[in-house]
Amino acid sequence: MTLAITFSKMTIFTGITSLYGSILQFVRPASLVRGWVIVSFFTWFIGVVMLGISPSLSLNL
Incomplete structure (x- = not known):
């Protein structure tokens, strides 16, 4: 579990730094932050679901 969380954070941070300059050419910083908050919410929501x-699937096997 810790490896999965660490890997997901690592990929998000590398994606942010490589796209940050080109994103700011087209949107304001507030829109950028709002978009990351929305994406993070849905990512956490999928993770919680x-x-x-997963425990119910492992019991049925």
Whole structure:
């Protein structure tokens, strides 16, 4: 679990730094932050749903 969290943070941070300059050419910083908050919310939501589903799947095997 810790490896998955670390890897996901690493990929997000490398994506932010490589796209940050080109993103700011087209949107304001407030829109950039708002977009990352929305994306982070849905990513956490999917993770929580998968966490709830995985114990029931392992019992049915």
